[in-house]
Amino acid sequence: MGTKPLDLVVVLGGDGTLLSAARVTAAIDVPLLGVNLGSLGFLTEVPPQSLYPMLEAIAEGRATVERRALMLCELLRGDEVRGRYFVFNDAVVNKTALARLNTYDLYIDKVFVSSYRADGMIIATPTGSTAYSLSAGGPVLMPAVSALVVTPVAPHSLTHRPLVVPDSAEIEILLRSEEEVAYLSLDGQPGLDLSDGDRVRCRRSEHKVNLFRTGSDFFQILRSKLKWGERQA
Amino acid sequence: MGTKPLDLVVVLGGDGTLLSAARVTAAIDVPLLGVNLGSLGFLTEVPPQSLYPMLEAIAEGRATVERRALMLCELLRGDEVRGRYFVFNDAVVNKTALARLNTYDLYIDKVFVSSYRADGMIIATPTGSTAYSLSAGGPVLMPAVSALVVTPVAPHSLTHRPLVVPDSAEIEILLRSEEEVAYLSLDGQPGLDLSDGDRVRCRRSEHKVNLFRTGSDFFQILRSKLKWGERQA
């Protein structure tokens, strides 16, 4: 970054574009301004016509920055770390077309929680709690909650429920599968192949994603995006 | 089958084995006796030690036969029928590792119901309602209900719910996907590749699966297999 570090990254696109930008800039402490070119996003709430007023507000020090949690996830095979990734929304282990179900063992801080027979397992940040985890039946975590959520996808056992875990903990999913296969997908990116015995381990990153925010609060977005409170039936 | 048709097929194994036998024998009207070599199954409730008493009961005409609904499913590409299958539990269209979500259009008797953005879609018989559909949040259908159930897997829209459809109706799922891919899995068998525009169409078969039953009723199996009524919390 040389002698003159970045003051700001403007991200033009949707939530997916901002997820990518957040991962790329995670190690440097630069704030992001998400400008939504399509419909309102959870992360990109500024419409194009508000870009210049927003930049002025930033330049004049009137804009607020929200610090969002980021995960650091590792893929482990045996004793080897095969990859290390920043993850802003979720790490998902899912079955492939060949598998009906896989078995996933969940550990929190090295302590065994349970074996899950399921399509897949999601580890989500509060930011990711309104994405895939929500579709799989998970709760909404307010961005300020110091927690991660582990949500199974279509679990075989009817008693399994989403588990909210302190974000100081290390979450590990061990794939147990003799012939079946699975893949790991990070923030919805195309998957990495996994095989029997592979482990995915996530914990809170020391870095944060710094988002410039407009005045709209998280609940306005819930009401607008998720239609909270609209009477459906 | 020659001049002497089959009186009975004894199936030794678990529910999966019986599913296979049911599909193979669907077109001939032979009753099945499922003997469970492992733990109690939904379909194979007779333990090995009861096999001979059960055969005696059958020979003496004291055994009851339960007639279970079977689906006939077709895979259509353009105007062409690419395959036609008997299905006893469920027909599942699911995403592959490369896809995060697919779009599935549901039609009942050629009338458009809704577009689903989801991992997958399940069409299940009452027998299949206690299998994968249940894991995805579907209801339990008593075997005698003249209905099928369509259950989305991890739907993006929070308002989508399982839909119970008269089994006189034709259910069609149209895969809409530009670059993403999906596969069709029947009764949990390894999947068939699907691409954009492919349709899966299911309706009740004229054939039934005829199961010899012991005295235990469906609810005993719910209590025993699904632990209904056990106080968990």
Add this chain to the structure above:
Amino acid sequence: MGTKPLDLVVVLGGDGTLLSAARVTAAIDVPLLGVNLGSLGFLTEVPPQSLYPMLEAIAEGRATVERRALMLCELLRGDEVRGRYFVFNDAVVNKTALARLNTYDLYIDKVFVSSYRADGMIIATPTGSTAYSLSAGGPVLMPAVSALVVTPVAPHSLTHRPLVVPDSAEIEILLRSEEEVAYLSLDGQPGLDLSDGDRVRCRRSEHKVNLFRTGSDFFQILRSKLKWGERQA
């Protein structure tokens, strides 16, 4: 009704008004035309400005009538039938303010299904499946499905799921409660007090509710009322 029976009842109001009219007219075979004075209803889909065109269509024999299932429910105390009611949407047994949980035993055709520790139990027709049962996690039943659905409200056991039952069956809920109390509510009307040992028994009525329908199909109403297919997240 004398020598000149009714040809038609016009119901002005919302779904609640039509529920009342349906119960009152259940024993005579008169068709109902529901005119919605407020927002679109599941049952009252005709807007006021369409009333006269609709009446013309009816007079000219161009209107279609949909026959919807109705339940006959009885409240039993000991050997005594304390009340007999037509029910169009749902019969609900629920706890009172004093009770945290009650125990409800469910029987189908006199066969024991399970004990439920829950806030309440709902027995719903297909028409009622989009009302309270849906809020409690039940599936949507198409109006033509010959079934009823039993949905527990906030069940203590995590394995209990909604149960779809053939509408030829008799469904009975037995309240077991030493000191706690419950009440029975029919189609959302104010409740009748229940005590330990009371039973609520429902079965399909021989009568039907006959509704004049416009061209809009059930799925249009699902999309419009329940927002099926709208992308929330």
Add this chain to the structure above:
Amino acid sequence: MGTKPLDLVVVLGGDGTLLSAARVTAAIDVPLLGVNLGSLGFLTEVPPQSLYPMLEAIAEGRATVERRALMLCELLRGDEVRGRYFVFNDAVVNKTALARLNTYDLYIDKVFVSSYRADGMIIATPTGSTAYSLSAGGPVLMPAVSALVVTPVAPHSLTHRPLVVPDSAEIEILLRSEEEVAYLSLDGQPGLDLSDGDRVRCRRSEHKVNLFRTGSDFFQILRSKLKWGERQA
């Protein structure tokens, strides 16, 4: 408590007994030892035969104490505080027999979240997340999570989901109801009557519940009590 404070309270009973003891002793900083006279509890995990070994371990300083979060809840009518309560599991606002649905407005730190049309609303601690909130579809919060969860019971809107809130926040539920009535129940105690405009406000208490623990971890209790990982279907 005079000059010689309590070192320890031994609670003989079940989880309900311990909830009462926790509320009574909340303001003094005394640790509790829950001895389960019935089946294993979430809070009373020590069986009677382990009481003396446990007391020895405590006397010798070998026992560990777990500090669990407690809420302080207020019932407000107009400007008046009508009651102030320690709550260990959950504060529940629920409808009475006369009401079908109530409207509850949720505020977090005075910011409006959403209006809920529902049977009731639950505000639960992590300890309470495995009680009523779980039955209503809420997630499990590990005891160490610094959060509370707000779970609606049978919400009319299909998009409402449980909301996990930082425990530094103030959660307020405003009852809006013209003629209908509701009641407030704390830790499952018989309810207090509420009327239109009443507010229930909860926040983390400065006090903690101090529980002597045996070696068994939270996940063992999940597996044992909630049957996590047992294959039901």
